[in-house]
Amino acid sequence: xxxxxxxxxxxxxxITPEGVWQSRRExxxxxxxxxxxxxxxxxxSRRAFAQDAGALPGAPSPSYSVMDKPTxxxxxxxxxxxxxxxxxxxxxxxxxxxxxxxxxTVSVEGEVLHPQTFDIDTLLKLxxxxxxxxxxxxxxxxxxxxxxxxxxLSNLLKQVEPTGNAKYVEFTTVAQRExxxxxxxxxxxxxxxxxxxxxxxxxxxxxxVFGLYxxxxxxxxxxxxxxxxxxKYGFKSAKSLVRIRLVEQQPTSxxxxxxxxxxxxxxxxxxxxxxxxxxxxxxxxxGEGGFFTPKRKxxxxxxxxDQVASxxxxxxxxxxx
Amino acid sequence: MSQWPAAAVSKFKPLLFAAGLFPFARxxxxxxxxxxxxxxxxxxxxxxxxWALVCLLVTxxxxxxxxxxxxxxxxxxxxxxxxxxFFYGALHFVAWVWWDRGLDIDSMLQDIWERPFxxxxxxxxxxxxxxxxxxxxxxxxxLGRRWQMLHRLVYLIGILAVVHLWWHKAGKNxxxxxxxxxxxxxxxxxxxLVLRFK
Numbered sequence: 001x002x003x004x005x006x007x008x009x010x011x012x013x014x015i016t017p018e019g020v021w022q023s024r025r026e027x028x029x030x031x032x033x034x035x036x037x038x039x040x041x042x043x044x045s046r047r048a049f050a051q052d053a054g055a056l057p058g059a060p061s062p063s064y065s066v067m068d069k070p071t072x073x074x075x076x077x078x079x080x081x082x083x084x085x086x087x088x089x090x091x092x093x094x095x096x097x098x099x100x101x102x103x104x105t106v107s108v109e110g111e112v113l114h115p116q117t118f119d120i121d122t123l124l125k126l127x128x129x130x131x132x133x134x135x136x137x138x139x140x141x142x143x144x145x146x147x148x149x150x151x152x153l154s155n156l157l158k159q160v161e162p163t164g165n166a167k168y169v170e171f172t173t174v175a176q177r178e179x180x181x182x183x184x185x186x187x188x189x190x191x192x193x194x195x196x197x198x199x200x201x202x203x204x205x206x207x208x209v210f211g212l213y214x215x216x217x218x219x220x221x222x223x224x225x226x227x228x229x230x231x232k233y234g235f236k237s238a239k240s241l242v243r244i245r246l247v248e249q250q251p252t253s254x255x256x257x258x259x260x261x262x263x264x265x266x267x268x269x270x271x272x273x274x275x276x277x278x279x280x281x282x283x284x285x286x287g288e289g290g291f292f293t294p295k296r297k298x299x300x301x302x303x304x305x306d307q308v309a310s311x312x313x314x315x316x317x318x319x320x321x
Numbered sequence: 322m323s324q325w326p327a328a329a330v331s332k333f334k335p336l337l338f339a340a341g342l343f344p345f346a347r348x349x350x351x352x353x354x355x356x357x358x359x360x361x362x363x364x365x366x367x368x369x370x371x372w373a374l375v376c377l378l379v380t381x382x383x384x385x386x387x388x389x390x391x392x393x394x395x396x397x398x399x400x401x402x403x404x405x406x407f408f409y410g411a412l413h414f415v416a417w418v419w420w421d422r423g424l425d426i427d428s429m430l431q432d433i434w435e436r437p438f439x440x441x442x443x444x445x446x447x448x449x450x451x452x453x454x455x456x457x458x459x460x461x462x463x464l465g466r467r468w469q470m471l472h473r474l475v476y477l478i479g480i481l482a483v484v485h486l487w488w489h490k491a492g493k494n495x496x497x498x499x500x501x502x503x504x505x506x507x508x509x510x511x512x513x514l515v516l517r518f519k
Contacts, residue, residue, distance in 0.1 A: 079359035188494075
């Protein structure tokens with residue numbers, strides 16, 4: 001029998017390394033367990049699932065994962081704050097389908113030795129994908145537990161080598177006028193800008209996220225790549241990043257510009273520092289229990305104090321809210 | 322147009338009652354059909370507040386309707402409308418007391434003191450309670466002239482309710498809803514002002 005040559009050998013980058021393959025097996029077994037435990041079959045057929053853009057597994061990273069029960073896929077993907085698609089929680093999942101996530105580049109610039117524009121496909125291969133189960137605490141007083149897929153942001157920053165002048169990292173989010181209906185309303189000064197101090201950005205917990213629950217990140221959750229900074233209020237974790245700029249002066253974030261007395265630069269989760277319009281002492285964990293379940297007590301640094309409190313040693317957390 | 326007899330207007334009460342219970346029935350239906358969103362507590366809290374305001378505006382619409390249609394007997398529908406506003410307002414209040422504040426009195430007092438939008442909402446509900454308690458025939462007779470003065474509080478309640486919604490939505494610069502409800506309230510109250518000074 002003749003075996004016809006296809007004329008093209010797979011390039012080494014297309015071959016899945018065995019370790020990755022193996023971790024994929026483990027991940028699938030784990031996912032199946034989670035699915036069985038959380039009743040995935042019941043929601044598998046629903047709307048949110050239509051946005052399924054393919055698998056993106058990550059090797060489970062127990063040292064960076066919390067043990068809390070993960071929030072259901074359906075809740076994570078239909079209850080979103082992504083004002084570029086509308087200010088109501090259900091609007092991002094309704095309207096984010098139009099967002100163009102390919103081609104996509106991220107320009108990393110400013111106080112760096114090697115400024116570079118990265119293609120999304122390059123970023124997907126920059127470091128091994130990990131699955132980390134993080135807590136997410138929204139400044140509005142609700143929380144989730146989310147299995148993100150991605151790697152530490154420091155992997156990317158090390159590539160461009162920040163100079164000695166680099167003190168802060170500024171993140172700019174995409175603004176596609178024709179695909180993002182919320183941009184018509186001046187809720188914030190678009191595009192959305194967030195920022196971290198360089199040492200915060202270099203902390204291993206600060207994560208560049210590409211996937212969710214072993215799948216490619218749905219658009220409403222910030223595709224094709226976003227931040228996850230689990231010890232800060234959710235709005236610090238900017239979505240759909242297009243530019244990362246290293247700077248010397250502290251940048252002004254979109255929320256600082258909109259209401260500086262309500263949203264500070266740091267925005268670390270802190271039950272003792274109230275938002276001017278509401279207390280931050282408690283939070284509603286989405287999907288937890290029924291109508292009789294009380295709110296949870298919010299924990300300083302969202303429970304990540306052991307890892308990150310040292311970043312803020314000697315700082316007045318009340319003044320630096 | 323001839324004037325409708327009071328008894329004829331009263332025949333519409335069962336229909337009004339059914340309409341008033343529609344929001345409540347809708348929640349139950351949504352509850353059984355996975356329609357209360359990822360955060361059902363937030364959904365029900367907001368929905369009860371919205372319907373309290375809608376019922377309040379309908380209540381405030383009765384008097385202009387009486388005058389414009391020349392049908393004074395429509396006044397018979399005013400109390401049930403007002404009581405439905407109180408019913409949804411009370412559910413909205415209980416949602417805050419129970420779900421948001423976890424039945425903790427100290428935290429409720431702190432909330433009323435610290436958050437202007439809660440202050441406005443609480444004041445509106447306190448006034449509404451006074452009106453609901455004095456809505457009986459007995460209270461009307463007992464209070465006489467003072468009854469009408471007391472029940473003019475409904476104008477203040479309307480303003481407080483819209484301010485409450487306005488401040489709530491201000492955090493997201495999302496003024497669509499407060500503008501719509503505020504505009505309707507402005508027309509309903511403005512009509513009364515114009516009539517008074519004409």
